[in-house]
Amino acid sequence: MKLSFSTLAVRLAAISLIFVTAVAEAADPIRVAVFQGSGVGVSVNELLQVFENHEDEVDVRRITPEQIAAGDLTEVDVLIHPGGSGSKQGKALGEEGRERVREFVDDGGSYLGICAGGYLATNYYSWSLNLIDAKVVDRAHWARGTGMVQLQLSPSGCSLFSQDTDEVEIYYGQGPLLGRHEWDDPDVPDYESLAIYKTEIAEKGAPNGVMPGTSAIVRTHYGQGRVFCFSPHPEKTDGLGEMVMQAVRWLGNVEDADAVEDKDVSQIIEKRYPASMPGGIAVLVTRDGEVLHRKGYGVVNGRPMTSHTPLRLASVTKQFAAMCAAMLIEEGRLDITEEVTHYLPDLKLPKEGRELRIHDLLWHSSGLANFIKAKEKAAILAFRKERGLDYLTNETHAEWLSTMELKRAPGQEFEYTNSGYVLLARVIEVVSGEPFHVFQQRRIFDVLGMMETTDSTRFNGSGNMATTLVDYSKWDAALWNQDSRLLSPDGYRMLFTRGLFDNGEPIPYGFGWRLTYRDDELFLAEHGGVGSGKSAARNQIERHFDDRTTVAIFAQENPNFHKSNREELAAEIYETLLD
Known part of the structure; x- marks a missing residue:
């Protein structure tokens, strides 16, 4: 017509x-x-x-x-x-x-x-x-x-x-x-x-x-x-x-046609994140992958926060890098138990005890240095100066790691390190034969229609992604619905299965997610994200497996919105949904 x-x-x-x-x-x-x-x-x-x-x-x-x-x-x-x-x-x-x-x-x-x-x-x-x-x-x-x-x-x-x-x-x-x-x-x-x-x-x-x-x-x-x-x-x-x-x-950015509002959720957010607070906050609530609430509050970068406002993910990025690894594992192109140097044979990684394996990178049991720490930042500055580098890439970051001693033998203790996931991104791009961000774009973002999601073109895996509430809701639905375009049902179970130390004890971490079990049943998968710079991302994602509910919180430009604040807000929103 x-x-x-x-x-x-x-x-x-x-x-x-x-x-x-x-x-x-x-x-x-x-x-x-x-x-x-x-x-x-x-x-x-x-x-x-x-x-x-x-x-x-x-x-x-x-x-x-x-x-x-x-x-x-x-x-x-x-x-x-x-x-x-x-x-x-x-x-x-x-x-x-x-x-x-x-x-x-x-x-x-x-x-x-x-x-x-x-x-x-x-x-x-x-x-x-x-x-x-x-x-x-x-x-x-x-x-x-x-x-x-x-x-x-x-x-x-x-x-x-x-x-x-x-x-x-x-x-x-x-x-x-x-x-x-x-x-x-x-x-x-x-x-x-x-x-x-x-x-x-x-x-x-x-x-x-x-x-x-x-x-x-x-x-x-x-x-x-x-x-x-x-x-x-x-x-x-x-x-x-x-x-x-x-x-x-x-x-x-003054109208938000894709916003979905639950008035009770908005009331909680406006109480815990009043308009007088700096920056803005974006909140997504879903059940069974269906959106119950998707709305932005406050102002970011001088503009009202909406469901299409770019959100810096910080460490929430890791769940996407882990998905890329899971895809290659399912295809038989990456072996989780294989040594890292099997895929990067020219890299002389430090050794203490046994060699580093792929699962050490995923489960934070590698003992590797962490590029975000002050001591490591000084070492990176010296490394870049020696090599004449303006910045690190996935490849040169791996080369820098080869100059650093391990903190301990792999497979012994859990210690969160961003460098493990950047090294994982380097393995993924070598195995896939294409830059990590291209592989991720082709295999995840393009497939799910995440057109508002971006990543660095040179340094990946640990924290450089940006997305929007609209795009993250597509990702969340794919995880709950076990979208077959990404993984098989067994592959999705792998994402949310605890790792193991060398002695067989469980690690409270899976593929980019912190995992909580009750009576040997997966109860909660969650992850935070803290960014630096102007965005000052303060994020918290919680996935409740007993009733298949997600509460995702993305605060931007408010460095004082601490982890306890985010967890309390997420808990109150979730409790409201149970009433």
Whole structure:
């Protein structure tokens, strides 16, 4: 079913009126900067008119390449590159300006590209911003004509734009036909397609049949920020200017369509984490993998915390590294009882008693140094200076470990060490034949549709991941439902089975999880995560096996939200669910 302009305009206007009232009462206007410089077309006037009609929601200014280079993006929430010429706008920015835009988005800002701005967002040209991993289909015929076309919205697109039909008619002005690369650029995020072209314009020598099926509206996360692109022109289409505003709201992180609220849970959170506390907190509660509560509170990086806010995982990262190991174990490519040097034969690891084995890394019984400790940090600094290294990678970290003595013989005592999991990540990338982050992306994130989850491209396994409540809920469901795309039922049982010391005594740790048993039955799997730096992650995940309930807490930018605070909050939430 196709919506007429008048019907769509009435519906969007009604939604806008309700939303504007709520936003005016709840939040400051979104600070929008519209690019002003070479390559900006006349359609910018229609864009500015859209914002004039929503002056209570947005505070709009123009911004020049010189102002971007001077650092003025720090005063902006959303940068918009409008229609016109993508190449001219990109060249007007220059390499310094393009890098400033990337840094702005990576640090939590947002980017909206319309038509030319969509070309600019790709990683397909020398003047591109490289914000989305997309090629331009049939770039030789970019000037394929203008006119009205039909789009087919995805379910997410229908939800974002509040549509009960998946077909919309819109003005096309020679915008990019976005498509997936035949290759994957691990440094540039994949995008989510919110709409594809259903009909086409094929003039001026452009071939027929190319345009339908290519992406017309896309979005993604880049670092801590967000990216949204329109190939066509909603601002030039009667009644569709509200689509621009819906995109700006998503970019401004002021609406959370994916939030799920249990009022009793919110009451507990607001009591234990009042608005006066610094930072923000995101809480997920599930039962049998079904979401009961998924909501953010407070402010992180200057923006309201939502179910899509990037969350630094710290040591919660380890459960994902352990899953990667479990996959290789199930496939017979990794033996948990094999010596580490079997897979890394050129590495001269220290030895005391017996050789290090793979299970020592998983169960924290290795006796290895821990790179996060003060003494080890000093040793790393000296190692890097000697080797001329700016930073450690999975490989050079393993080489550093070979210079450190073991604290004790492996298999004797439990002592938590981040370095064991980084060494495990190095083993995984050698066995799999690809960088760890690529293997993890391909085998977990892509399979589960975790499009908002990222990891370091060089140092993995122990604590560098970021995700969102929406993505973590997908991971949680996969674990409870024993998703066969990841592991067999036996493989999932392996994740939550205690390790053993050499003397046969149990270790209270499995594959990235601390495990508690009652009467020889698994009762609780839990793990915390404490990060440093600006994010100051303070996380706590608890999985109750008797009633298959998860309580996941992610506090950010609040270093004083201690482990006891997190455990008490998780316990009170869980007890409320039992009432």
